[in-house]
């Protein structure tokens with residue numbers, strides 16, 4: 001079968017190779033992948049910026065496809081079902097945080113950028129009927145991360161003013177869609193005026209260019225301040241995020257695309273009763289609740305671009321350049 005592996009000896013750091021089809025274990029199912037999606041994590045792996053990297057491992061955490069075979073201990077009626085895959089394994093018993101054994105498909109174990117993947121049977125879920133293969137593949141990791149950030153950690157309420165930063169990003173797209181579905185008033189930020197317009201067309205109230213130095217003060221004046229901010233960039237923008245908050249607001253961050261904050265105004269944080277909350281992906285209950293939300297509100301993931309496996313390098317470069325508005329899909 002074809003698979004896209006990490007290969008750091010090459011200029012592109014990835015390679016489309018021929019591999020043996022996986023062997024399905026007793027408690028596993030074999031999924032024939034119809035579509036897979038990239039997450040920024042795949043690009044961090046390609047850049048060598050992810051822990052425990054191993055060359056030859058198939059990348060990719062997100063996938064949707066058909067169950068082709070099942071292990072000896074798995075219900076055979078699953079064969080032929082259309083499914084998507086929960087990429088998080090071994091969260092553990094503590095709802096508040098993942099165990100040390102927590103693992104994400106696509107490094108260090110083989111991932112979804114392949115024609116076939118064998119996964120534990122409890123990782124698969126029925127594909128929401130309204131979704132195409134590409135849309136279903138777009139959902140798992142980013143949808144789960146956005147759900148936990150917004151609902152579990154952010155405790156979003158109808159009527160809340162919510163700022164979702166970097167709206168071109170995969171997680172940000174879901175956070176904005178989920179917040180709108182739950183009755184929040186959504187504001188967005190981006191480096192691109194075109195992306196802001198697209199987000200407004202999708203229901204956002206207005207948008208701000210985070211590349212402009214005074215954007216946070218403008219946002220505060222125009223909106224009266226946020227109850228909740230969902231951010232995946234961190235870096236120096238964190239102090240701007242504190243400026244756009246109403247007293248008592250929550251800033252939930254799930255990533256650090258821009259690295260660590262240089263300076264954090266501690267006084268602003270405590271005097272305004274702000275909460276700075278970290279989050280990562282989500283547990284199995286979060287995944288189920290996220291799927292229910294998607295089904296209930298008929299949410300359609302935004303697919304930016306579909307690439308064939310043969311153009312994997314272009315797909316990864318597209319993510320590296322931050323050109324996307326939504327998810328980047330790879331099809332075997």
Ligand SMILES: NC(=O)c1ccc[n+]([C@@H]2O[C@H](COP(=O)([O-])OP(=O)(O)OC[C@H]3O[C@@H](n4cnc5c(N)ncnc54)[C@H](OP(=O)(O)O)[C@@H]3O)[C@@H](O)[C@H]2O)c1
Nearest residue numbers: 040166167168169170171190191232233254255257280281
């Ligand atoms: N902890 C977790 O479980 C988890 C899960 C998923 C992702 N993440 C992390 O979260 C980050 C985003 O992931 P993703 O997969 O959604 O990535 P992505 O689809 O590649 O999106 C990246 C987006 O970041 C935005 N951005 C860049 N600099 C920014 C800044 N200074 N302020 C605000 N936004 C900025 C850009 O938005 P514009 O194009 O609109 O400017 C860009 O499109 C990555 O660092 C990733 O590793 C963590």
